[in-house]
Amino acid sequence: MPVPYANLTNPQTLNLYAMVADDAETYADLDGHCCDLDDAIDYGVGVLRGFASSLTFGAVGAPKSEDSVSSRAGQGTGSVLAGITGEITADAGKGGMVAGLAAEAPSLGTSTTLVLAGAGAAAVGTAVEASAAANLARLATTPMQSSDKPGEVYVTEPQASGKPYMGRTTQGVDNRMETRTDGRTGKAATVDTYKTTQEGRFKEQKAIDERGGVQNLDNKRNEVSAQKMKELQEQYGEDPPTLE
Numbered sequence: 001m002p003v004p005y006a007n008l009t010n011p012q013t014l015n016l017y018a019m020v021a022d023d024a025e026t027y028a029d030l031d032g033h034c035c036d037l038d039d040a041i042d043y044g045v046g047v048l049r050g051f052a053s054s055l056t057f058g059a060v061g062a063p064k065s066e067d068s069v070s071s072r073a074g075q076g077t078g079s080v081l082a083g084i085t086g087e088i089t090a091d092a093g094k095g096g097m098v099a100g101l102a103a104e105a106p107s108l109g110t111s112t113t114l115v116l117a118g119a120g121a122a123a124v125g126t127a128v129e130a131s132a133a134a135n136l137a138r139l140a141t142t143p144m145q146s147s148d149k150p151g152e153v154y155v156t157e158p159q160a161s162g163k164p165y166m167g168r169t170t171q172g173v174d175n176r177m178e179t180r181t182d183g184r185t186g187k188a189a190t191v192d193t194y195k196t197t198q199e200g201r202f203k204e205q206k207a208i209d210e211r212g213g214v215q216n217l218d219n220k221r222n223e224v225s226a227q228k229m230k231e232l233q234e235q236y237g238e239d240p241p242t243l244e
Contacts, residue, residue, distance in 0.1 A: 039070040041179070046074020047081070050139075054082030054132040062135070063142040068149065076139055083132030090125025093118045150195050153204045155211075156218075157186035165218040166211070168194070168204045184218070202232040 049061030063075060100114025151170035158164050165184050169176035173188050191207050194200035205224040208214060214222055224232065
């Protein structure tokens with residue numbers, strides 16, 4: 001069963017009593033789950049997919065092995081919401097059936113109409129409930145690839161501040177710039193690539209440092225602390241950039 005926001009290769013991410021993997025010098029936790037914008041997008045789309053899959057019995061939006069952890073968390077949320085919707089619909093239908101049977105004007109067809117409408121709603125709601133449960137089961141049994149995805153570190157054209165922005169993405173640089181919602185626009189160029197999230201954070205900070213730090217960029221903060229960078233430089237076998 002996938003664990004939302006957890007990296008199973010890092011047990012600290014399973015510690016519900018620790019924030020940002022117990023490494024606050026390195027990571028920021030803006031939403032309580034330490035995710036970046038890509039994660040938020042994956043989660044939101046996942047909610048829609050989970051709801052759609054539950055309504056269509058898996059014909060649309062079913063889980064895939066390449067889905068990210070955030071996407072699967074969203075799909076789980078969407079499936080639960082669909083199940084709740086189905087339950088409400090079923091209960092309302094049953095209530096309509098009871099009202100129809102108790103109607104005082106059966107000769108006018110009132111009770112028959114209410115009973116039939118209620119029975120239909122109850123059947124649909126019950127089916128959606130069952131489909132939502134089946135989708136949650138699919139989420140639990142569909143094999144999952146590694147949560148780490150390769151990506152690119154990129155730098156944009158100068159923004160409104162007159163400074164370029166340094167970032168990283170797993171969506172492709174062009175697609176990332178087209179889908180930004182923070183006001184940053186224009187073209188961007190790839191400056192490095194990475195295979196894992198940690199390597200991506202390291203290489204993004206390395207690129208920031210090579211340009212003299214965040215004061216020379218449109219970035220609001222460093223991606224990795226100075227102390228953590230020393231550890232990562234040892235891990236990846238790279239010398240720190242020379243700052244002028």
